[in-house]
Amino acid sequence: MACYSFEGVVPVVDPTAYVHPTAVLIGDVIVGPGCYVGPCASLRGDFGQVVLEAGANVQDGCVLHSFPGAxxxxxxxxxxxxxxxxxxCVVRRDAxxxxxxxxxxxxxxxxxxxVAACAFVAAGTKVPPRSLVAGMPAQVKRQLTDEDVARKHQGTLLYQELARRCAASCRPADPLASVEPGRRRRK
Incomplete structure (x- = not known):
């Protein structure tokens, strides 16, 4: 990962977290246990603090930033x-x-x-617990069922497992010139 201190504040990454080598962490960033931070994510703690609590995941190409003091x-x-x-902003537990x-x-x-894909959640909005918001600006569409919440949580568990798998096996490699015979496929 690209990790930069800013005005004497150094990012903190729990040893059980996985931060991809192309992710960028600047300043007051805290990545908690079991977190996953994907390729090309930018967590900028140069104005305000960025905190990921246990088991959170921030996927490829995300940007996390704030105004001064936020x-x-x-x-x-x-x-x-x-x-x-x-x-x-604040994203509460298991959201x-x-x-x-x-x-x-x-x-x-x-x-x-x-929050649905491609939604725009306007400044100051309070999204109720266990609700689905979508649109531009985002509005509550419905309450989530137990099945919705369980399905989302299963996705989060996959990313927690991915953090462990990446820490154990993700290494730089030179590409092959051609597909090798009997190439194994991920299941």
Whole structure:
């Protein structure tokens, strides 16, 4: 990972977390136990703090940042989809922000809530727990069922396992010139 101290503040990464080598961590960033931070994610703690609590995942190409003195907080088991942007907001325990969603300053995503892919959650919005929000601007569409919450949680568990697998086996490699005979496929 590219890790930079900023004005004497150095990012903290728990030894059980996995941060991809192309991710960038700057300044006041805290990555908790069992977290996964994917390729090309940018966690900028140069103005405000960025905190990922235990088991949270921030997938490929995400940006987490805030205004001076503010914080981005992703609580335990938070799930941030590919390319999402979080700016000065809180994602409560076991909540999900979908692919390419934008979550603005002062937003609170309630516990076990879901933000749909490509949604825009306007500054100051409070998303109720266990609800689905979608649209531009995002609005509550419905309450989540136990099955919805369980399905989301299974996805989060997959990323927690991926953090362990990547720590154990993800290494730089030169590409092969051709497909080798009997090439193994991931299941």
């Amino acid at each position: 914080q981005v907080l992703v609580e335990a088991d938070g799930h941030i989809g590919h390319g999402a942007v979080l700016h000065g 999900m922000v979908g692919i390419k969603a934008v979550v603005m300053d002062g937003v609170e995503i309630g516990e076990q809530a879901m």
